Amino acid sequence: MMLADLKPGQSGKILKISVTGALKRRLMDMGVVGGTEVRVKKVAPMGDPIEVRIKSYDLSLRLGEARQIEVEVIN
Amino acid sequence: MKKQKTVVNKKNKTTKNNLTIAVAGNPNAGKSTLINAIAGARLHVGNWPGVTVEKKSAEFEFRNQRVTLVDLPGTYSLSPYTQEEVIARDYLVREKPDVIINVVDATNLERNLYFTLQLLELGIPMVIALNMYDEAGQKGFSIDTDKIASILGCAVVPTVATKKEGVDSLMKTAISFAAAPREHQPGSVSYGEDIEQALTPIAEALKDHPGVLAEHMPLRWLALKVLEHDVRVMSDYGLAADAPFLTWATKHLRAAHGDDLEALLADTRYGLAAGLTHEALKKPETRKKELTERIDAVVLNRLVGIPVFLLAMWLIFKLTFDIAGPFTDWLDGVVAGPLMRWAAAVLAAISAPDWIVSLVTEGIIAGVGAVLVFLPPIFAMMFFITLLEGSGYMARAAFVMDRLMHAIGLHGKSFIPLLLGFGCNVPAIYATRTLENPRDKALTALLIPLMSCGARLPVYVLFSAAFFAAYAGTVLWSLYLLGIVMAVLMGFLFKKTLFRGEAPVFIMELPPYRMPTVKSLMIHTWEKGKHYLIKAGTWILAISVFVWFGLNMPWGVESKKDSYLGKTSQIIAPIFEPLGFGTWEAASSLLTGVVAKEIVISTMGQVYVPQAEEENEEAPSFGEDVKEIGVSFAGAFVDAAKNVFSTFGIATMSAEEDEEASGLKSVLAKTFTPLSAYAFMAFVLLYLPCFIVLVAMWHEFGTWKWAGVTIVYQTVLAWVVAFVIYQGGRLMGF
Numbered sequence: 001m002m003l004a005d006l007k008p009g010q011s012g013k014i015l016k017i018s019v020t021g022a023l024k025r026r027l028m029d030m031g032v033v034g035g036t037e038v039r040v041k042k043v044a045p046m047g048d049p050i051e052v053r054i055k056s057y058d059l060s061l062r063l064g065e066a067r068q069i070e071v072e073v074i075n
Numbered sequence: 076m077k078k079q080k081t082v083v084n085k086k087n088k089t090t091k092n093n094l095t096i097a098v099a100g101n102p103n104a105g106k107s108t109l110i111n112a113i114a115g116a117r118l119h120v121g122n123w124p125g126v127t128v129e130k131k132s133a134e135f136e137f138r139n140q141r142v143t144l145v146d147l148p149g150t151y152s153l154s155p156y157t158q159e160e161v162i163a164r165d166y167l168v169r170e171k172p173d174v175i176i177n178v179v180d181a182t183n184l185e186r187n188l189y190f191t192l193q194l195l196e197l198g199i200p201m202v203i204a205l206n207m208y209d210e211a212g213q214k215g216f217s218i219d220t221d222k223i224a225s226i227l228g229c230a231v232v233p234t235v236a237t238k239k240e241g242v243d244s245l246m247k248t249a250i251s252f253a254a255a256p257r258e259h260q261p262g263s264v265s266y267g268e269d270i271e272q273a274l275t276p277i278a279e280a281l282k283d284h285p286g287v288l289a290e291h292m293p294l295r296w297l298a299l300k301v302l303e304h305d306v307r308v309m310s311d312y313g314l315a316a317d318a319p320f321l322t323w324a325t326k327h328l329r330a331a332h333g334d335d336l337e338a339l340l341a342d343t344r345y346g347l348a349a350g351l352t353h354e355a356l357k358k359p360e361t362r363k364k365e366l367t368e369r370i371d372a373v374v375l376n377r378l379v380g381i382p383v384f385l386l387a388m389w390l391i392f393k394l395t396f397d398i399a400g401p402f403t404d405w406l407d408g409v410v411a412g413p414l415m416r417w418a419a420a421v422l423a424a425i426s427a428p429d430w431i432v433s434l435v436t437e438g439i440i441a442g443v444g445a446v447l448v449f450l451p452p453i454f455a456m457m458f459f460i461t462l463l464e465g466s467g468y469m470a471r472a473a474f475v476m477d478r479l480m481h482a483i484g485l486h487g488k489s490f491i492p493l494l495l496g497f498g499c500n501v502p503a504i505y506a507t508r509t510l511e512n513p514r515d516k517a518l519t520a521l522l523i524p525l526m527s528c529g530a531r532l533p534v535y536v537l538f539s540a541a542f543f544a545a546y547a548g549t550v551l552w553s554l555y556l557l558g559i560v561m562a563v564l565m566g567f568l569f570k571k572t573l574f575r576g577e578a579p580v581f582i583m584e585l586p587p588y589r590m591p592t593v594k595s596l597m598i599h600t601w602e603k604g605k606h607y608l609i610k611a612g613t614w615i616l617a618i619s620v621f622v623w624f625g626l627n628m629p630w631g632v633e634s635k636k637d638s639y640l641g642k643t644s645q646i647i648a649p650i651f652e653p654l655g656f657g658t659w660e661a662a663s664s665l666l667t668g669v670v671a672k673e674i675v676i677s678t679m680g681q682v683y684v685p686q687a688e689e690e691n692e693e694a695p696s697f698g699e700d701v702k703e704i705g706v707s708f709a710g711a712f713v714d715a716a717k718n719v720f721s722t723f724g725i726a727t728m729s730a731e732e733d734e735e736a737s738g739l740k741s742v743l744a745k746t747f748t749p750l751s752a753y754a755f756m757a758f759v760l761l762y763l764p765c766f767i768v769l770v771a772m773w774h775e776f777g778t779w780k781w782a783g784v785t786i787v788y789q790t791v792l793a794w795v796v797a798f799v800i801y802q803g804g805r806l807m808g809f
């Protein structure tokens with residue numbers, strides 16, 4: 001499952017980031033690293049981007065990026 | 076590697092009578108507030124060489140010790156991919172500050188410590204300013220600072236920058252560390268056996284590299300960068316990704332952890348940061364629903380999020396231009412009235428020739444006026460932009476608007492500068508500084524002039540009243556809409572041409588809401604205004620004098636038609652023939668419109684309507700003038716306050732007609748048809764912005780490149796659109 005597929009309120013554990021280069025580094029620097037828990041908090045009024053809670057802070061990213069982050073749903 | 080020499084010299088200094096302190100940290104960690112608390116008014120704001128990223132520094136004495144404080148751009152990492160990160164790391168490895176103050180947000184330890192670990196790799200003595208310590212306490216956090224200090228091998232000083240708490244102790248510690256660097260070398264945090272085993276042979280191989288030797292590069296940092304295949308380090312040192320020593324050194328590591336060593340290192344650093352946070356931070360079991368979450372429940376709500384945003388934007392727009400408006404009028408009045416009269420009187424007293432009087436009053440003093448009138452909106456804009464950023468709402472605004480802006484290749488944050496453009500393009504250009512990415516920033520600035528500013532309104536008002544009396548309102552709105560449509564089209568076009576390639580991403584922190592300090596608001600606002608005055612002001616003044624020459628030379632010409640301006644207008648007039656207004660009068664008003672678009676009207680007044688002799692009014696005395704300046708300044712305050720509380724529309728967006736307009740209207744009716752009048756208005760909307768906007772672009776970007784692109788594309792666009800309107804209209808029988 002991809003991060004973009006999670007509904008607000010759902011949490012997941014990051015498995016894999018399938019982008020490379022600068023974008024991947026940027027995501028990792030912001031705490032999007034394997035094994036980290038992430039919870040989708042909100043979807044922007046126009047449907048994109050989304051807000052997630054990760055490493056005890058709030059991060060926003062576009063669905064385009066969230067579609068490339070594989071997660072495992074946790075309850 | 077051109078900087079080698081200076082760096083070596085710097086290191087050879089024997090006495091440390093001046094200590095350099097670099098301040099580094101994540102965005103939103105309160106770095107800026109802390110810097111203001113330490114250095115305050117002594118801060119010097121400039122740019123990092125060759126880029127538009129702001130550089131703040133201060134030189135001062137702290138307890139008999141000379142200190143240079145350098146603020147590094149706020150970053151989340153020291154990767155080689157963003158301008159800010161490259162600036163920060165280049166400064167740290169090349170200029171080698173004596174000590175780093177790392178500002179860490181105590182309420183957000185883990186991500187901040189990830190950056191701290193990267194700073195430690197440099198081997199520079201470090202003091203952590205554990206900032207917002209009070210906020211962490213309010214959340215019930217208990218942080219073991221000694222534990223952090225002992226694990227990382229640096230000092231940790233709790234601070235509350237907004238209240239100046241801990242600042243003194245922080246500075247004392249930093250200076251003692253800087254003065255005795257050997258005793259305060261940071262500890263080397265182990266990245267685990269596998270990584271450390273790979274690092275040793277890499278460091279060994281790099282040790283004798285000429286570049287490394289010459290620059291005293293920190294070896295461990297360098298080895299780590301080579302390990303993660305850092306694109307900049309690899310190319311700087313001419314290292315190939317498949318260099319045999321590297322393949323050999325990382326063989327075991329890659330076998331155990333895969334080939335993506337950059338990811339492995341990020342994982343490792345975050346793992347350590349998480350472990351450290353776990354050990355040093357005690358959080359309460361139950362978490363209260365925080366203020367930020369309660370505000371966001373409304374501000375980011377799917378239903379009311381956009382209305383709230385629009386309301387906020389309306390307020391910002393109104394406040395910026397309505398507060399600034401009366402002060403702009405006041406400055407304009409003082410310069411055009413008393414100042415010019417005094418100068419004229421002084422010049423008359425020394426019997427200066429007429430042309431000198433004209434040059435000084437209409438060239439130089441009018442130029443000063445042109446510089447000054449933009450100061451109030453720039454101050455107001457900067458104040459509100461800083462407030463939006465400092466409070467945390469800017470990130471929300473970007474979050475709400477990103478979908479729409481992204482569609483035309485822009486960033487969510489582009490919306491605010493574009494919106495301000497409807498008031499005045501000049502502060503709007505400066506507002507693009509809220510965008511971090513150079514591409515987003517440039518693209519936004521290029522589209523701002525298509526937002527029809529307040530100065531274009533008088534032109535529309537006059538022409539639509541003269542030609543479209545019954546539909547004047549509709550015509551007016553159609554022009555604003557035309558500008559927006561063109562911006563969307565040009566956005567697409569630029570995305571496919573000048574800005575081809577990967578669009579920047581939108582990976583942005585939504586920081587907790589915080590109240591920015593008055594002091595930091597004031598400093599930012601003041602600095603922006605000051606810079607505009609000095610840097611942009613010089614250009615604006617020079618161009619004003621140049622324009623005066625065009626308008627008035629050769630001296631003593633009977634008609635404006637014989638001035639340089641008039642002659643140029645006659646030459647270029649045929650270009651406008653296919654657009655329906657190929658007269659020299661129209662051409663000269665368009666030419667002077669480059670000074671400020673509302674001047675199109677006053678020039679038309681001069682060239683179309685025969686000049687009446689100026690009435691010789693009794694000039695007020697010096698005393699009366701001074702009194703009037705004071706009274707009108709007080710009046711400006713009252714008007715600003717009235718504007719803020721008036722709920723009807725936006726005061727500066729209404730243009731009043733003056734008496735001379737009616738004479739002009741009847742003349743215009745003879746030379747324009749409704750169709751050519753509309754084509755003319757569209758041309759005024761779209762052709763190159765006033766030169767102040769171009770100077771602001773140069774000032775904000777440090778290059779004339781974008782101003783040049785603007786001149787070319789807008790002139791072409793305006794011509795094409797006016798052509799299509801006029802010729803298309805004729806075909807349709809208008």
